[in-house]
Amino acid sequence: MNDDLDPSQDLADQVLQLLQAAPDGLAEYALIQQLKSRHSGHLPNLPLTDKLVLFRTHFLLFNALYRLRDRLWQEQTYLLEISPLCIRLQPYQHGSSALSERDELRDYYLDLSQLQDTDECDVERLLTSFWTRMQGGDEKQAALELFELHHEQALDLPRIKQRYRQMVSVHHPDRGGSTERLQSINLAMEILGRYYH
Structure with missing residues (x-):
């Protein structure tokens, strides 16, 4: 097939x-x-x-x-x-x-x-708050830092999803947040979804 x-x-x-x-x-x-x-x-x-x-x-x-x-x-x-x-x-x-x-x-x-x-420069600017936290190219660490979860011990997907929902509710453009910030949050979630199942 x-x-x-x-x-x-x-x-x-x-x-x-x-x-x-x-x-x-x-x-x-x-x-x-x-x-x-x-x-x-x-x-x-x-x-x-x-x-x-x-x-x-x-x-x-x-x-x-x-x-x-x-x-x-x-x-x-x-x-x-x-x-x-x-x-x-x-x-x-x-x-x-x-x-x-x-x-x-x-x-x-x-x-x-x-x-x-x-263009690439714009993408860089769109994600600046996210990508500047990258150290040594560690996307997972950068995503955890964006979610402010980098110091938590027992981290699993339900906890990450809970934090994602909290951040979306705070940073959604309908609630005064910016599209750029929300895109950074979405990208961080997409990255963390690869590491936590």
Whole structure:
């Protein structure tokens, strides 16, 4: 059986296909890996260790997710939950105001000029508060420091997820935080998800 995705499909349709096969949802990193392993063709076929590649891959995926969320909402088929920890299809419910509020993250990811106009220097600036904490190229340590968890002994994924949710609630643009800071938090969670299972 050929597991490759249909190359003529839009990335949003490919994502929908993978999410329909994963009722418990997928973390961002797992979704990216599945898209790459099934030869999506829409994401850069390059290692995620390069910051600009990581940014572009993340941006393209989240652009597709927000487009898909809007479409599924209009079709009244699903609600799409979007978070680096869990991207999941939920049953559509009438009367939900989930999409009626202004969503600065949605606006950011649907603006393709953000992708086209962002170069390596911009990515560096976007993630400065995060990457400057890197010492000796240790991404795990940098992510733990961003989450202020580097001194905790008994660290596991539930504790990291709890801290992630706390930080998102504090730094979300809707609550006065910045998109850049939230992206750093999302990236840190994506990195820590590779180390803690």
